Amino acid sequence: MSGGHSSAAPKGPAARVIQAVALLVAVGLTYGATRALPEVNSSVAVIAAVGLLLLAGTLLSELLEPIGLPHLSAYLFAGILAGPYVLHLVDHDTVNRLSPINTLALALIALAGGAELKADLLRRTAKSLGYATLTQAVIVLVVSTAVFIACAPYVPFARELPFGPLFGLALLWGILSVTRSPSACLGILAQTRAKGPIAEFSLAFIMASDVVVVVMLAIGMMIARPLILPGAELSMDAFSALGHEIFGSIALGTTLGVVLAAYIRLVGRQLLLVLLALGFGFTEALRYIHFDPLLTFLSAGFFVQNFSQQGGKLLTAVERAGGVVYVVFFATAGAHLALPLLAEMWPVALTLAGARALATWGAARAGSRLAGDIPSVKKWGWSSLVSQAGLALGVATMIQRAFPAVGEGFAALAVAMVAINECVGPVLFKFALDKSGESRTDEAPRVDSELDEEEPPQVAAPEPAGPDSA
Amino acid sequence: MSGVWLLLGLLVLAYTGSMLVGGRALRGYGLPSGVEFVLLGFVFGPHLLDLAPRELVLSFEPLLLAALxxxxxxxGVDYGVVGERRTYRGSVAIGVGTSLVVAGFVFAVIYLVGSQIAGPHQSGLIPLALVLAVCLSETTRHAVRWVVERYGADGPVSHLLADISDTDDALPLLATAVVLAMAPRALPWDFAVTIGVTLGIGVLLGLTTALLLGREFRRDETWGLMLGAAVLGIGLAARLELSPMAMMFTFGVTLVGTTKHRKALREMVGATERPVLLPMLVLAGTLIDLEMSWQMGLLIALGLVARLVMRVVAGFGLLAVSKPSRVVGPWIGLTTCSSGALSIAVGILFYIYFPGEIGEAGLLAAAVSALVGELIGPASLRRGLHAAGEIREASLAIDEAPPRRSRTSGVTEEPPASDGAAPSQPSVVIEGEERS
Structure with missing residues (x-):
């Protein structure tokens, strides 16, 4: 999941030099092209941007591997460097045009997340999950809300607000703080191939927390609307919509899971194209009927894993498809980071991010104590919960749309905090997995011959064309 | 139709294409040129059903360029290899030479006739003649393989024709770099610089990728690196208004020429060809525009006739250099009349880079050429190979009963030879040289 090269063998100095030279070639060519022709149709610029982000992300992750930086962080770093605020190889408009890649990546992440959730694992960790969900939701929400109110004098868009609207806004900030990053979690787990209690707990908790956030957001919006918007009244309509969204998404996801399982069993080929169609087309349909794509794909993956024999095949296919997609996804996220905004808001953003991390740590300790978790989970269980990425930004965008008067500043602050968590979180999680001994990066890498023995290539080798040729 | 629906339609086509590659489909479906998919696109296009308006299709320009x-x-990766064997050395010269002669003749005819008749084409006669010449130059390797496979042809003539149809692809691919150097451009680069940059970037990226692949081959890692380098190259070509086809062909040739993983690369990339081709052919069909001046129509028709004439003439040259092909007779040139996916792809490229009548003429000429070639090429080829004794009598019965493909192995179950003999060993003889 962390890119197509998660299982790469350790490489010597010569290979690193080649990678560095290749990176320079890629950046140099793109730099030359963008300087030779600065103004260009951005739909055309998208192609070069995808290629550059993919190649630079892959190479940079290899180059930074010796210092222990997660691949995911390297992809982000590549995006930041190539993005509109540093080298300007990929401009704003192009970054926005790459959003279909995000759609696809999120669908794959949710599918993989669901498929990683084994019923057996959920049963084993049910107690931990229950307490952790409760403590994280309550403590992080309360602490983040309180710290936001305390920081309000230093937040430009909240400085002048009376307590009612400020509380509403702070409540939404608290909910935003509860969001985690399934993509970062899966990315690190795929790179480290970690197995153990921390990996299991993180996976199960983060995937399940998505549902909790959806519910909390609906409730939070319901409470905050009359506080922030003058004239608005408390309405229970949100619950009706929420029920429709959650149950509809799960039902549709289960149906999709049945279809996927049947397809894999009966046909079993060209899963890459099926996943592409699902990622682009099905997501669009889900948005149209106001279902949650993340929850739908999560349910589908969960069904395939737990109610059919096809979970392994689905995971392999998603990993293969995602290998390339995730590099571009995270690199795009890096290019998206508004560095000037971060420079402007960093003291407040850092305070809020610090408070969130502290609350997360405290809540994890409390939850672990209540559940009687083993020491390693008690010590490191929180490490995976610091990362934030797409889900948090999605929530911020929803809040921005719902409350346009303060939403823009709110979203900007959210982006600044996510930027910090996005950079720190993956490093922390990988560090925890390494320290606890759950990482298995020292295992022998798989080469193509092994892969071929394990499973036949999805597409048969080319053969002389028959009459079906085009 | 919205963009999402069109994208889904293209994915369905890609799926269909990949299933056909996968080998579960029975042989006997489809045409070697793939022109039926162009016709399908034409039906969907603005002239008939208007399900895919031209503006919508053109919003997929980045995808089209990436596909090209x-x-x-x-x-590039597959250049010089037919099936499991390398093409005969001399076939590169013959293939490229034949294409060059055909393209040259078409160019001359279009230029000479075009300069004699007044019309809107006058302002860009040289680019128009070049575009048509390049679009009408190649012989599709699919048609030759189609006949060879379908009828179990095996022998020096079928090998020679397969080699020629494979190696002649270099001309239209590289010629796109030359023609696009004449297209209206934002960059004030001179002609030679433009071509040099096109090919240079391809070589540089190919070398870099080969170095990155290193000694050990890992499929997933290779995909990331190769896709990254290829998409970057295509993007640079698109940004700098260069030919992505020429650049990427050079990339592919350089890559397989400098890495030891060439077989694995061919397998990987080869499996993606059909899924890319089918959607592209359908999109080409939607872009075809029949509304043009009569002068342009006349020039296209003349170009098509010139191609056929020169193919026949070039056949005599083939007879001169290849002894075994002499048994086919003087009409051997007709066996190389089929054109197909590559010509249409080149047509799409010109359609994008030469907005207006020139681009439209190129695409239309490529599509019509594929259609005409479909009527002449495979039948001539079958007759020729039969005359050369390279098609067994039993194989001719395939028309009535196509051979079944094994569901498990994907290997064709060939009909038994009438005499029970094993298939003959292939041999190619060109002017005294023999290779088994």
Whole structure:
């Protein structure tokens, strides 16, 4: 999941030099092209941007591997460097045009997340999950809300607000703080191939927390609307919509899971194209009927894993498809980071991010104590919960749309905090997995011959064309 | 139709294409040129059902350019190899030479006739003649393989024709770099610089990728690196208004020429060819525009006739250099009349880079050429190979009963030879040289 090269063998100095030279070639060519022709149709610029982000992300992750930086962080770093605020190889408009890649990546992440959730694992960790969900939701929400109110004098868009609207806004900030990053979690787990209690707990908790956030957001919006918007009244309509969204998404996801399982069993080929169609087309349909794509794909993956024999095949296919997609996804996220905004808001953003991390740590300790978790989970269980990425930004965008008067500043602050968590979180999680001994990066890498023995290539080798040729 | 629906339709086509590659489909479906998919696109296009308006299709320009570039990678990686064997050395010269002669003749005819008749084409006669010449130059390797496979042809003539149809792809691919150097451009680069940059970037990226692949081959890692390098190259070509097909062909040739993983690369990239081709052919069909001046129509018709004439003439040259092909007779040139996916892809490229009548003429000429070639090429080829004794009598019965493909192995179950003899060993003889 962390890119197509998660299982790469350790490489010597010569290979690193080649990678560095290749990176320079890629950046140099793109730099030359963008300087030779600065103004260009951005739909055309998208192609070069995808290629550059993919190649630079892959190479940079290899180059930074010796210092222990997660691949995911390297992809982000590549995006930041190539993005509109540093080298300007990929401009704003192009970054926005790459959003279909995000759609696809999120669908794959949710599918993989669901498929990683084994019923057996959920049963084993049910107690931990229950307490952790409760403590994280309550403590992080309360602490983040309180710290936001305390920081309000230093937040430009909240400085002048009376307590009612400020509380509403702070409540939404608290909910935003509860969001985690399934993509970062899966990315690190795929790179480290970690197995153990921390990996299991993180996976199960983060995937399940998505549902909790959806519910909390609906409730939070319901409470905050009359506080922030003058004239608005408390309405229970949100619950009706929420029920429709959650149950509809799960039902549709289960149906999709049945279809996927049947397809894999009966046909079993060209899963890459099926996943592409699902990622682009099905997501669009889900948005149209106001279902949650993340929850739908999560349910589908969960069904395939737990109610059919096809979970392994689905995971392999998603990993293969995602290998390339995730590099571009995270690199795009890096290019998206508004560095000037971060420079402007960093003291407040850092305070809020610090408070969130502290609350997360405290809540994890409390939850672990209540559940009687083993020491390693008690010590490191929180490490995976610091990362934030797409889900948090999605929530911020929803809040921005719902409350346009303060939403823009709110979203900007959210982006600044996510930027910090996005950079720190993956490093922390990988560090925890390494320290606890759950990482298995020292295992022998798989080469193509092994892969071929394990499973036949999805597409048969080319053969002389028959009459079906085009 | 919205963009999402069109994208889904293209994915369905890609799926269909990949299933056909996968080998579960029975042989006997489809045409070698793939022109039926162009016709399908034409039906969907603005002239008939208008399900895919031209503006919508053109909003997929980045995807089209990526597909064209990737096709270039595939042809580059597979260049000089037919099935499991390398093409005969001399076939490169024969293939490229034949294409060059045909393209030259078409160019001359279009230029001479075009300069004599007044019309809107006068302002860009040289680019128009070049575009048509390049679009009408190649012989599709699919048609030759189609006949060879379908009828179990095996022998020096079928090998020679397969080699020629494979190696002649280099001309239209590289010629796109030359023609696009004449297209209206934002960059004030001179002609030679433009071509040099096109090919230079391809070589540089190919070398870099080969170095990155290193000694050990890992499929997933290779995909990331190769896709990254290829998409970057295609993007640079698109940004700098260069030919992604020429650049990526050079990339592919350089890559397989400098890495030891060439067989694995061919397998990987080859499997993606059909899924890329089918959607591209359908999109080409939607872009075809029949509304043009009569002068342009006349020039296209003349170009098509010139191609056929020169193919026949070039056949005599073939007889002169290849002894075994002499048994086919003087009409051997007709066996190389089929054109197909590559010509249409080149037509799409010109359609994008030469907005207006020139681009439209190129695409239309490529599509009509594929249609005409479909009527002449495979039948002539079958007759020729039969005359050369390279098609067994039993194989001719395939028309009535196509051979079944094994569901498990994907290997064709060939009909038994009438005499029970094993298939003959292939041999190619060109002017005294023999290779088994």
């Amino acid at each position: 570039g990737w096709l270039g990678v595939g042809l």
